[in-house]
Structures are given as C-alpha cells and as structure tokens.
Amino acid sequence: MTAAARMAERRAVRPVVWYVTAGVVTTGLQELLFLGARPVLGSVVANIVALALTTLANTEFHRRITFTGRPVSALRLHLQSLGTFTFYASYGSIVLMSLRAITGSPSAALEAVALAAAGTVGGVVRFALFRWWVFTKR
Numbered sequence: 001m002t003a004a005a006r007m008a009e010r011r012a013v014r015p016v017v018w019y020v021t022a023g024v025v026t027t028g029l030q031e032l033l034f035l036g037a038r039p040v041l042g043s044v045v046a047n048i049v050a051l052a053l054t055t056l057a058n059t060e061f062h063r064r065i066t067f068t069g070r071p072v073s074a075l076r077l078h079l080q081s082l083g084t085f086t087f088y089a090s091y092g093s094i095v096l097m098s099l100r101a102i103t104g105s106p107s108a109a110l111e112a113v114a115l116a117a118a119g120t121v122g123g124v125v126r127f128a129l130f131r132w133w134v135f136t137k138r
C-alpha cells in the first residue's frame with residue numbers, strides 16, 4: 001500500500017472513530033440526564049430535556065473535531081441541529097410511548113436501554129447526514 005493510500009484510508013476512518021466516540025459519550029451523558037430528570041419530569045419530558053442539553057454540544061464537537069476542516073454554513077449547521085433535535089425528540093417520545101403501551105409501566109432502566117438502542121439506530125442515519133449533507137466537501 002502506498003503512502004498516499006494509507007493517508008486516504010486514515011482520512012476515511014478518522015471521522016467514523018470520532019463519531020462513534022462522541023456518540024458513546026453523548027449517549028452516556030444523555031442517559032444520566034434522563035435518569036436524573038425522569039422522577040421529576042416524567043419519561044418523555046426528561047428525554048426531551050436530556051436531548052436539548054446534549055444535541056448542541058454533540059453537534060459542536062462534530063464541527064470542531066470529527067469533520068474539522070470541512071466548510072459549513074452557520075445556517076446549515078443550525079438547521080441540522082434543529083432537525084437532529086426534532087428527530088430524536090419525536091423518535092424517543094414514540095419509543096417511550098410504545099414501550100409504555102406494551103409493558104404498562106416500564107422501569108427507568110428499560111426506558112434508558114430502549115432510548116439508547118433507538119439512539120444507536122438514529123446515530124447511523126445522523127452520521128450519513130453529517131457526512132454527505134452537512135459537512136460535505138465542496
């Protein structure tokens with residue numbers, strides 16, 4: 001393998017590694033915030049609050065670290081953050097309401113696991129949007 005090919009491979013792998021790292025950290029923080037707020041706010045509102053607090057930080061991390069060096073307009077970045085928040089808030093609320101409909105009274109741990117699993121699926125979609133829409137090379 002040539003030096004240029006190795007460098008191109010590293011450039012292709014780097015965003016994936018940082019994206020997964022940020023996703024794990026953000027999901028953990030989101031789960032902690034959710035579990036802390038759930039007893040006071042209820043599941044759906046606690047999830048929305050946790051998402052609101054983590055989405056902006058996560059997007060900024062990706063702008064500065066994961067997709068560094070790629071130009072992005074402020075408008076596109078804000079639209080992406082709003083879209084991400086709306087998607088995850090809706091998706092998470094549906095997951096929580098479906099879980100409640102199926103089990104009656106799910107535990108906090110079961111809700112947290114369901115949200116983490118749903119977030120993982122959503123994260124794959126979000127990476128694709130970041131890679132090919134928000135932080136696209138021009």
